[in-house]
Amino acid sequence: MTNVVLSWLILSVSVWIISRVLPGFQVKGFGAAIGVAAIFGLLSWLIGWLLFIVIGIGTLGVGFLLAFVTRWIVNAILLKLTDALTDKLTIKSFSTALVAGLLMSALGTLGQWALSGLV
Numbered sequence: 001m002t003n004v005v006l007s008w009l010i011l012s013v014s015v016w017i018i019s020r021v022l023p024g025f026q027v028k029g030f031g032a033a034i035g036v037a038a039i040f041g042l043l044s045w046l047i048g049w050l051l052f053i054v055i056g057i058g059t060l061g062v063g064f065l066l067a068f069v070t071r072w073i074v075n076a077i078l079l080k081l082t083d084a085l086t087d088k089l090t091i092k093s094f095s096t097a098l099v100a101g102l103l104m105s106a107l108g109t110l111g112q113w114a115l116s117g118l119v
Contacts, residue, residue: 010111011037014104015089024092025100032088040082048074075101 016033019025027033051074056063063070076097083091091097 006115007108007112008034008037008041010108010115011041011104014107014111015040017107018100018103022096022100022103024096026090028088036082036086036089039086040078043078043081043085044075048078051077072098072101072105075104079104 012030012034015027015036016030019027019033027036052063052070055070055073059070076094079089079091079097079100080094083089083097091100
């Protein structure tokens with residue numbers, strides 16, 4: 001349970017930081033970033049795996065070989081879905097969602113790495 005809460009906190013901080021540095025990606029404060037991270041996490045858990053499989057099959061297996069790129073595209077799609085489901089997040093375009101997805105992955109990896117030494 002602690003890992004879920006820590007992952008949620010890392011994702012929330014990542015969303016908030018991205019909203020400060022990426023034009024076209026806006027979150028209405030840190031409290032909203034926590035809610036956005038919860039919605040994104042739920043969508044990722046519910047349909048992220050399905051999108052990954054559909055893209056992998058749709059690209060005739062290349063999507064599975066290039067799993068990082070596929071996961072990156074899935075994250076961008078999930079960000080746009082999160083944007084559609086809440087008024088706390090505004091993403092200007094899909095290209096902005098792609099950049100945000102890449103930054104979110106990088107910040108999340110750094111956050112997990114930093115906390116792994118503490119926990």
